[in-house]
Amino acid sequence: MDILITGLFLGGTYALIAMGLNLQYGIARIMNLANGEMIVVGGFSAFWLYSSAQVSPLLTVFLVAPVAFLLNWLIYWIMLRPLVKRAKSRGQLEVDAILATFGLAFVSVGIMLAVFGGDYFSYSYLARPIRLLGDTYALNRATAFLAAVLICAAIYLWLNYSRPGMSIRAIAVSPESARLVGIDVPKLAALTFALGGAVTATGGALISMFFTLDASTGVIFTLKALVIVIMGGVGDVRGTIVAALLLGVLETFVAAVIDPGLTLAAAYLLFIVILLFRPQGLFGRRGT
Amino acid sequence: MKRRTLLNTTVALTLSAALAGPALAQETLKIGAVGPKTGPLAGGAAVTHWPNIELWSTEVNERGGIDVDGTKYMVEIIEYDDQTNPSETISAVTRLATQDEADFILAPYSTGLNLAAAPIFDRFGYPQVTSTASTDRVGELSDQFPNLFFLLGQNSEIVGDAVEILTELREAGDIGNRVAMVNVADAFGIELAASAKPIFEEAGFELVYETSYPLGTPDLSPVMKSAKDSEPDAFVAWSYPPDTFGLTEQAVIEELDVGVFYTAVATAFPAYKQRFGAAAEGVMGIGGVNAESESFQDYAARHMEVTGQAPDYWASGMMYASLQILEQAITGAGTIDRDTVTQYIKDNSFDTVMGTIEFDENNNNPAYWTVGQWQGDAFRGVASTGREGAVDPILKDGWE
Numbered sequence: 001m002d003i004l005i006t007g008l009f010l011g012g013t014y015a016l017i018a019m020g021l022n023l024q025y026g027i028a029r030i031m032n033l034a035n036g037e038m039i040v041v042g043g044f045s046a047f048w049l050y051s052s053a054q055v056s057p058l059l060t061v062f063l064v065a066p067v068a069f070l071l072n073w074l075i076y077w078i079m080l081r082p083l084v085k086r087a088k089s090r091g092q093l094e095v096d097a098i099l100a101t102f103g104l105a106f107v108s109v110g111i112m113l114a115v116f117g118g119d120y121f122s123y124s125y126l127a128r129p130i131r132l133l134g135d136t137y138a139l140n141r142a143t144a145f146l147a148a149v150l151i152c153a154a155i156y157l158w159l160n161y162s163r164p165g166m167s168i169r170a171i172a173v174s175p176e177s178a179r180l181v182g183i184d185v186p187k188l189a190a191l192t193f194a195l196g197g198a199v200t201a202t203g204g205a206l207i208s209m210f211f212t213l214d215a216s217t218g219v220i221f222t223l224k225a226l227v228i229v230i231m232g233g234v235g236d237v238r239g240t241i242v243a244a245l246l247l248g249v250l251e252t253f254v255a256a257v258i259d260p261g262l263t264l265a266a267a268y269l270l271f272i273v274i275l276l277f278r279p280q281g282l283f284g285r286r287g288t
Numbered sequence: 289m290k291r292r293t294l295l296n297t298t299v300a301l302t303l304s305a306a307l308a309g310p311a312l313a314q315e316t317l318k319i320g321a322v323g324p325k326t327g328p329l330a331g332g333a334a335v336t337h338w339p340n341i342e343l344w345s346t347e348v349n350e351r352g353g354i355d356v357d358g359t360k361y362m363v364e365i366i367e368y369d370d371q372t373n374p375s376e377t378i379s380a381v382t383r384l385a386t387q388d389e390a391d392f393i394l395a396p397y398s399t400g401l402n403l404a405a406a407p408i409f410d411r412f413g414y415p416q417v418t419s420t421a422s423t424d425r426v427g428e429l430s431d432q433f434p435n436l437f438f439l440l441g442q443n444s445e446i447v448g449d450a451v452e453i454l455t456e457l458r459e460a461g462d463i464g465n466r467v468a469m470v471n472v473a474d475a476f477g478i479e480l481a482a483s484a485k486p487i488f489e490e491a492g493f494e495l496v497y498e499t500s501y502p503l504g505t506p507d508l509s510p511v512m513k514s515a516k517d518s519e520p521d522a523f524v525a526w527s528y529p530p531d532t533f534g535l536t537e538q539a540v541i542e543e544l545d546v547g548v549f550y551t552a553v554a555t556a557f558p559a560y561k562q563r564f565g566a567a568a569e570g571v572m573g574i575g576g577v578n579a580e581s582e583s584f585q586d587y588a589a590r591h592m593e594v595t596g597q598a599p600d601y602w603a604s605g606m607m608y609a610s611l612q613i614l615e616q617a618i619t620g621a622g623t624i625d626r627d628t629v630t631q632y633i634k635d636n637s638f639d640t641v642m643g644t645i646e647f648d649e650n651n652n653n654p655a656y657w658t659v660g661q662w663q664g665d666a667f668r669g670v671a672s673t674g675r676e677g678a679v680d681p682i683l684k685d686g687w688e
Contacts, residue, residue: 002513003510006507006509006510006513009507010506010507013506013507014506051562109326113325113326113330117334118324118325118326118330118331118333118334118338119331119334119335119559119597120331120334120335120529120530120533120554120557120559122533122559122563123562123563124537124563124564124565127537127540127541128541129541129542129543136541136542136543137509137541138509138537138538138541141507141509210534210537211506211530211534212529212530212533212534214330214331214334215326215330216326216327216328216330216331217530220504224506248507251506251507252507252509252510255501255505255507255510255511256510256513256514259499259500260470260499260500260501260502260505260508260510260511261473261499261500261501261502263501263502263505264502
């Protein structure tokens with residue numbers, strides 16, 4: 001039970017890290033390798049506001065999300081839109097986007113170094129024990145899990161039950177046909193990309209409550225997010241959530257029962273097994 | 289590759305221009321500096337490595353430069369980011385030696401990057417006074433690379449002194465002999481854990497929990513829960529910065545009840561105290577300084593004033609001392625001839641912020657701090673191999 005809850009909390013954290021990338025890659029079709037840097041930006045904002053003005057990271061989120069939304073929207077229109085326009089196939093767009101956002105990741109690290117400095121930014125917020133079913137857990141991790149549940153649920157409902165949400169899913173399935181039925185593909189793709197960025201930065205602000213970040217830690221999160229998105233199935237919100245929780249529980253189980261040294265090996269073993277038996281991911285569609 | 293080098297040069301030139309300040313038609317010494325500004329060790333270098341270079345170069349230039357046989361030399365720092373990548377460290381040092389024609393090159397950051405660059409320093413005849421390298425192969429290395437100096441000490445002493453502190457506390461009846469020991473699965477953590485295990489066992493301690501975890505483990509709570517379940521009297525972690533913070537936070541949450549709580553690298557960072565506040569009281573770690581000494585307090589104040597941040601309580605002082613040694617050796621030798629300066633470093637003793645330093649026949653500084661502990665507002669040295677000012681260790685008493 002203890003392992004399950006700890007694992008779910010970790011899984012919630014992973015969902016926060018990966019959800020934004022899933023939107024950006026699965027729907028806006030941009031494989032954003034600067035995803036981790038957006039997490040660090042969110043985390044730094046939370047750190048900075050907390051240490052200079054004692055603003056709770058849970059409030060910072062409401063500031064970080066719109067700012068990140070705007071920033072990502074601009075990135076999409078200025079930097080990525082031209083790539084989308086000139087791409088003749090999905091493959092070409094993928095290669096171009098990977099190269100462009102890889103560069104963006106370097107530029108972001110450089111800017112963050114110049115602005116924040118290279119020092120670790122870590123602070124303590126809600127680092128208190130709470131008791132659940134007879135065991136102790138960290139309050140900040142429980143809070144982040146709760147936020148992850150809220151965010152994931154909101155995104156899922158919005159995609160499935162709102163009109164723009166459904167149009168967005170139409171783009172994910174087939175951008176060409178979506179255009180034929182009167183969906184403004186460029187506008188909605190930009191919107192989704194920006195939304196993905198906002199979710200990622202929000203996740204960053206939340207996880208900074210318990211992770212020690214510095215300007216160049218982004219790449220670690222990008223990798224983790226990538227693994228989760230691929231495992232869950234590109235473009236499917238449920239897949240990302242399930243994959244994130246699965247990974248969290250598995251890592252915690254291995255660490256607690258077998259050996260903490262084997263967590264990474266177990267995670268990648270799971271990745272390989274899923275790729276072998278469901279190359280399109282847990283919830284992915286064949287042929288996309 | 290080409291483009292990156294170009295970018296680095298631009299960055300380096302801008303930085304050096306900013307640092308050199310109003311250097312007009314004076315004599316200047318070109319000093320090369322290599323270290324991580326990005327990559328896994330960038331966070332540590334931003335605390336220990338770069339601020340000291342900024343402090344030292346600012347101070348030297350403010351007092352008119354380094355005195356070399358009556359002539360004053362301003363210093364111009366040429367910086368390169370090695371991205372925490374040994375091959376980048378090697379190419380940056382090579383570039384400094386061959387293209388920038390640096391007069392001196394400061395030792396890189398960390399054990400691994402210093403050892404990677406040692407053959408290059410040796411080939412081009414530059415003295416390499418390391419302040420962030422810790423290894424047990426000092427004798428062998430200084431035979432191979434006679435220009436290589438070590439300030440920070442040896443792993444076996446660091447581990448040995450930590451065990452000794454625990455032994456003293458046990459003999460005083462303060463703690464029992466159950467020890468939980470964990471380490472980060474990285475060259476540093478593995479080496480220290482491997483050397484600690486037999487010493488603990490020899491000293492009669494029982495290792496009730498022992499494990500390693502990968503670098504960058506996102507959730508250390510399973511580790512801390514298992515450690516707690518083993519009911520240890522002391523918790524020892526050979527940890528790196530992100531996990532030093534992570535383990536401490538989990539210990540607070542699990543209310544780990546031990547008499548000794550020891551985490552390794554970054555325990556001595558000011559950020560540790562900032563983050564954990566009163567909970568940091570009594571936490572032990574690698575390093576320590578004589579926080580009461582006037583020279584350290586004065587250094588800490590200048591560090592704060594010039595760089596806007598406090599020095600750490602382990603390698604920062606040694607890093608600054610390495611710069612003082614270089615400067616004093618250049619002035620003392622009265623020349624910028626590198627062989628003469630290297631010989632001067634070997635033959636003389638130096639007055640630094642960490643006290644008097646004199647290298648032994650292995651180019652090793654034999655007197656350094658090994659174990660420190662947060663007591664009040666400073667991380668004070670509780671054990672050393674011959675430094676003055678050690679304080680008595682206190683027991684860890686809860687996390688409030």
